[in-house]
Amino acid sequence: MILCDIGNTATKFLIDKNIKNYYKKDKIPKLKDDIFYISVNEKATKKLLKKNPHAINLANFINFETSYIGLGVDRVVACSFQENVIIIDAGSAITVDIMENSKHIGGFILLGLNSFLKSYENISKRLKISKSDFEKNINLDKIPLFTKDAILYALIKSIILPIIEICKDKNIIFTGGDGEFLSQFFENSIYKKDLIFENMKRIIDANNSPS
Amino acid sequence: MILCDIGNTATKFLIDKNIKNYYKKDKIPKLKDDIFYISVNEKATKKLLKKNPHAINLANFINFETSYIGLGVDRVVACSFQENVIIIDAGSAITVDIMENSKHIGGFILLGLNSFLKSYENISKRLKISKSDFEKNINLDKIPLFTKDAILYALIKSIILPIIEICKDKNIIFTGGDGEFLSQFFENSIYKKDLIFENMKRIIDANNSPS
Numbered sequence: 001m002i003l004c005d006i007g008n009t010a011t012k013f014l015i016d017k018n019i020k021n022y023y024k025k026d027k028i029p030k031l032k033d034d035i036f037y038i039s040v041n042e043k044a045t046k047k048l049l050k051k052n053p054h055a056i057n058l059a060n061f062i063n064f065e066t067s068y069i070g071l072g073v074d075r076v077v078a079c080s081f082q083e084n085v086i087i088i089d090a091g092s093a094i095t096v097d098i099m100e101n102s103k104h105i106g107g108f109i110l111l112g113l114n115s116f117l118k119s120y121e122n123i124s125k126r127l128k129i130s131k132s133d134f135e136k137n138i139n140l141d142k143i144p145l146f147t148k149d150a151i152l153y154a155l156i157k158s159i160i161l162p163i164i165e166i167c168k169d170k171n172i173i174f175t176g177g178d179g180e181f182l183s184q185f186f187e188n189s190i191y192k193k194d195l196i197f198e199n200m201k202r203i204i205d206a207n208n209s210p211s
Numbered sequence: 212m213i214l215c216d217i218g219n220t221a222t223k224f225l226i227d228k229n230i231k232n233y234y235k236k237d238k239i240p241k242l243k244d245d246i247f248y249i250s251v252n253e254k255a256t257k258k259l260l261k262k263n264p265h266a267i268n269l270a271n272f273i274n275f276e277t278s279y280i281g282l283g284v285d286r287v288v289a290c291s292f293q294e295n296v297i298i299i300d301a302g303s304a305i306t307v308d309i310m311e312n313s314k315h316i317g318g319f320i321l322l323g324l325n326s327f328l329k330s331y332e333n334i335s336k337r338l339k340i341s342k343s344d345f346e347k348n349i350n351l352d353k354i355p356l357f358t359k360d361a362i363l364y365a366l367i368k369s370i371i372l373p374i375i376e377i378c379k380d381k382n383i384i385f386t387g388g389d390g391e392f393l394s395q396f397f398e399n400s401i402y403k404k405d406l407i408f409e410n411m412k413r414i415i416d417a418n419n420s421p422s
Binding site for chain 1 (some may be wrong): 219251254257278279280281303304307309316317318319320322323326327328330331333334335337338353354355356357358360361362364365366369370372376377412
């Protein structure tokens with residue numbers, strides 16, 4: 001069984017415990033095994049189905065309670081089986097979803113780290129900083145005195161303060177490419193790299209089990 | 212006397228109390244009067260000087276105390292003559308500068324509203340919202356239940372929370388294209404549309420006065 005998570009920038013496969021990402025320019029392989037997929041990207045979905053018409057859209061097998069209209073299926077899957085927690089998927093966008101008493105009560109969408117960086121660079125070359133600048137310790141307690149610090153400080157604050165405000169005493173589960181990096185700013189957080197695939201498996205299992 | 216403020220996206224003239232913006236594609240006019248300019252944009256500066264070699268760079272006439280390395284001259288001018296206040300210039304980037312006892316003690320650089328909107332749109336068409344969506348009342352007290360609200364909420368929070376955190380009991384002076392819009396979120400704020408030009412005049416006056 002192959003799992004496939006089609007996002008805004010990459011199509012991610014889980015094949016035999018190995019994860020492989022395919023980007024816009026990459027060719028999608030023909031695969032013989034059963035494929036279960038979720039997608040927030042129509043174009044990339046068509047690309048998958050052209051080579052693999054047998055792939056099954058898992059979205060049709062999910063029961064999920066929310067008043068949110070148009071909640072992306074990746075967010076639905078990430079939030080499935082959760083009780084009282086904030087779920088944060090940090091990719092090109094950072095989705096923040098609040099689960100309360102096993103119910104999704106809403107959420108919001110921050111820009112992702114790379115989106116921030118690209119956007120600063122688009123304003124002016126002088127505002128360009130690279131992701132390697134994040135490796136160093138970022139001092140959020142001192143008011144910045146350099147352009148690079150002024151951007152790093154503002155960028156990180158723009159992401160973490162809205163999360164802190166909504167979080168209150170809840171725990172946080174991070175997933176997504178920048179989830180591990182961001183989780184360092186929250187004591188009450190864990191990082192689950194493969195949360196989406198894990199929950200896709202649980203949804204498939206729940207549908208296969210005799211009821 | 213003509214004043215000229217060369218920014219990242221526009222070259223702004225003050226001629227006879229009228230303000231006129233010139234963008235990348237626009238031709239810069241030949242002007243006979245004295246021109247005093249400040250600039251954070253080398254390319255646009257060259258364009259101005261080609262037609263107006265007599266234009267004078269006001270940056271050479273400013274005394275300003277700060278430990279910040281590489282502070283943009285527009286920020287220097289906006290902060291000049293201020294004592295204990297937060298100065299926020301909300302353009303394609305939003306610069307936030309802290310003045311304490313007439314000294315600049317640092318600052319940071321947030322993305323501007325348009326930069327946020329463009330960046331969301333670049334992630335996915337589904338995340339595109341237009342500036343007219345800001346006209347409606349934005350409810351920041353309710354956890355969003357629609358994609359549009361989820362973006363508006365996150366975008367506004369990403370801008371105002373870092374400002375609130377740094378602000379403490381200080382007053383705020385907003386300037387720049389989105390300054391008036393943003394000032395609505397801060398009770399302790401005023402909007403000064405022409406802060407930069409006003410301060411440029413004061414700097415010229417200070418240099419002309421007998422000492």
